[in-house]
Amino acid sequence: MKTLLIVDLQQDFMPGGALPVPEANVLIAVINDLQKDFDLVIASQDWHPPHHISFASTHHKKPGDWIEHKGVRYQLWPDHCIQGTLGAAFPSQLYTKKIKKIIHKGVHPQVESYSAFFDAQHASTGLFEYLKTEGVTEIFVVGVATDYCVKATVLDACSLSLKTNVIRQACRGLDGSEQAFKQMEAAGAYIC
Ligand code: VGL
Numbered sequence: 754m755k756t757l758l759i760v761d762l763q764q765d766f767m768p769g770g771a772l773p774v775p776e777a778n779v780l781i782a783v784i785n786d787l788q789k790d791f792d793l794v795i796a797s798q799d800w801h802p803p804h805h806i807s808f809a810s811t812h813h814k815k816p817g818d819w820i821e822h823k824g825v826r827y828q829l830w831p832d833h834c835i836q837g838t839l840g841a842a843f844p845s846q847l848y849t850k851k852i853k854k855i856i857h858k859g860v861h862p863q864v865e866s867y868s869a870f871f872d873a874q875h876a877s878t879g880l881f882e883y884l885k886t887e888g889v890t891e892i893f894v895v896g897v898a899t900d901y902c903v904k905a906t907v908l909d910a911c912s913l914s915l916k917t918n919v920i921r922q923a924c925r926g927l928d929g930s931e932q933a934f935k936q937m938e939a940a941g942a943y944i945c
C-alpha cells in the first residue's frame with residue numbers, strides 16, 4: 754500500500770502564520786497533486802495546548818531562546834498550532850478527503866514532539882502502531898519543516914526500520930532544507 758505521510762501542513766506554518774515556513778504555501782498544490790499516486794494518506798498535526806512548554810510566552814522568554822526541562826533542552830517558539838484554532842487547521846485549499854488518519858503531536862503541556870512517531874520523552878503518538886495495523890512497511894514523507902518535524906519524523910522512521918522516502922520538492926524548511934536532507938540520507942532515508 755503506497756503510503757504518504759504529510760507532516761504538519763497547517764495554517765500557522767504558512768506565510769503570514771504564527772510560525773511561517775518560507776514557501777510552505779507552494780506545497781499545498783504540490784501535495785494535492787501527489788496524493789493521486791497514493792493508496793493511503795496520513796497527516797500529522799502539531800497540536801499544542803495553550804501555554805505549551807515550547808512557547809516562549811509560557812516562560813516569559815523570546816522565540817529562539819532555549820530552556821531545559823527534565824534534562825531535555827527545548828528551543829522556544831512563538832505560540833503556534835493551538836488545539837482547535839484556525840492556525841492549527843489544514844490550509845483551506847489542501848485536499849483532505851483522502852486523509853485517512855490524523856496524528857496529533859505535541860499535545861502534552863510539558864513535552865515537545867517534533868517527530869510524528871515519538872515525543873521528547875519517547876511516548877508513542879500511535880503512528881507506528883497504526884502503520885503496523887495497516888501493514889505499511891514503506892512511507893513517503895512530505896511537509897514542513899524539513900529541518901525540524903520532517904527530519905525528526907524521518908529519523909525515527911529509519912530507526913523503526915521503515916523504508917523511508919522523502920520527496921524533496923514537497924518539503925520546505927524554516928532555515929533551509931539541504932543539511933537536513935543530508936542527515937536524513939545518512940540515516941538511511943531515500944531523498945527522491
Ligand atoms: C515545528 C517547530 C515547532 C515543525 C513544530 O512542524 O517543524 N517546528 N513546532
Ligand code: ZN
Nearest residue numbers: 799807834859
Ligand atoms: Zn510545535
